[in-house]
Amino acid sequence: MLKLKTATLTLALCSALNVHAADPIKVGVALDISGPFATIGAETRDGLNLAIERLNGQLGGVPTEFLQTDFAGNPEQANQLVNRYLQRDKIDFFTGPVASNSALAVGPALFAAQVPFLSSNPGPSQYAGKQCNPYFFGVSYQNDTYDEAAGKVANEKGYKNMVLIAPNYPAGKDHLNGFKRLYKGAIKDEIYTKVGQIDYAAEIAQIRAAKPDAVFFFLPAAMGINFIKQYVGGGLKDIPMIAPGFSADQDVIAAVGEPTMGLYNTAHWAHDLPVPANVEFVAAFRKKYDGRYPTVYAAQAYDVIMAMDAAVREVDGKVSDRAAVLAALKKANFKSVRGDFSYGPNHFPIQNYYLRVVEKDANGQLTNKLVSTVLEKHQDAYVGECQM
């Protein structure tokens, strides 16, 4: 009888353990390894992988499977990938896409399946306002906020009239709207270009004809590289440029070189931000990736994994209890590389925004340097429209 009891107990224990071992947490990651945001996608992947490595492939101490797939920056392909993740892999968390159009495309399916979507970059105004959802966390920023900070900087620099330029997609509109929200001067022209445009000569001629005090440009990845090169070559370098951090991050600086010197840009993070978690992150990143400075994209991706880790730890690995997971995520109780922050009711961060400028570091390498804090504990403009 005793034997039978022991056997039953052992069996029960074994099956309990088995259930545990057979059920790793699954994180679906949709990456922009190719396509118009390829350089940013590579940074996102590097940031994610560094965090995964530092957590030994576990979230909150539970073995985790990170499914990483390229979707080439195509919203339609992103949608197919997410459906596969949801139906075949039954993922517990989702992150990865670089662009707002992809984030907007995949949201509805994820929210319907009750899978938390932690954005490692895009913060479309739709998700901050009317279409806000308990399952979406804009861990990074809301699109408009970078530009609100830039608008404030433009006022402080005394620019009276400016030309604005951005690609014609949801985030492009958000970024220019954000700039206009705090910028008090006149806007001579507002130019929208094709996503992935190669040649900017036509736009540069328009800027030359408009003769503005300064130019504000939101052109991420290759678009920014093309634009700055052609802008300087076109003899416009006397017209100062100001940008959200995306148009002047390390990926752009490395490919453009000297012409980026002195470019002012705004961001919610800088690699020389004196926060202990950040110092640790930057050192680890430079060690793992041949001494290159991380971009804001890598920092955000790293934060996303750390946010998941903290939430899983808080719910003791019971990720099936989605209400508890959401409550845990909402606390933002992790060591963020940007320092401590909190979420507003629309799940977008209330955080500081900084001014950075491209300069040479001690070794003569071009990189961003922290200048000052532009906005403190700043919240996005859409939070009032969100009913959650």
Add this chain to the structure above:
Amino acid sequence: MDAIFLIEQLLNGLGYGLMLFLLAAGLTLVFGIMDTMNLAHGSLYMVGAYIAAQVHERSGSFVGAVFMAMAATVVIAFVLEMLVVRRIYSRGHLAQVIATFGIILIADDLVKAIWGPAPMLASTPAALAGPVQLLAELPYPAYRLAMLAVGLLVALGLYLLVNHTRIGMLVRAGASNRAMAECMGVRVDGVFSFIFALGAALAALAGAMMGPISAVQIGMGEAILIPALVVIVIGGIGSIRGAFVAALLVGLVDTAGRAFLPPALRAVLPPALAADLGPALAGIAMYVLMAAVLILKPAGLFPARA
């Protein structure tokens, strides 16, 4: 809208058009003569840009870098032609598209393995870095003027080669009726190898010239392949003259669409609608041009096959 602005936009359109022509010339001949769809042409463009950027950085000589990029790309194209393309040109277009698309994927990964995923720094040659005072109020990038000159020289060279040399005659014969040319004793295979290498050299030249004004990165070939395909369809497949005219047309229409359409719309439509409509219409201008040409002349402007 003053004259200076018009002249500048005209130059911009011509410059963009000539770069598209360098890419489209090789593509149209390969398609025209061998009826072979070579999507990997964009990869040759990318390889040319990377090699030129690398050699320029190491040696400091831009001209040397351009020639080096062309030579190396021709060698690569030669190997590619022997190993892959020669085996698929008698098959259907689907097989060709799949095979050359495979080459794109392999090329992208190889470039990633050699140069890393980050875009590469390709600097403008120091002598051409600044603007030139073209007219009193029109500074124009010296480098773009150099690109215009190179594009026109290549166009002239191709015209002489195709219309006034023996090999050019064989090329034209192959393009207009390959079976008949073969019956008359033309070794079309040999002509094809020559055309493939020439196309690769032009693609590399385009890549090397575009490097200093655009992002040298993985996937750059695919982004420019689409306008190049539009050019060869408008121009008439297999025709160098068609490719030249169509490339200039596409360059001008694309530039004009971006420069003049949004302000024009703003003048007649409410601002919000104009802001949405302008960039969208400018983005599709060249496809509208292609559709219009195809309606009027289904074989393109200057079809090689009469």
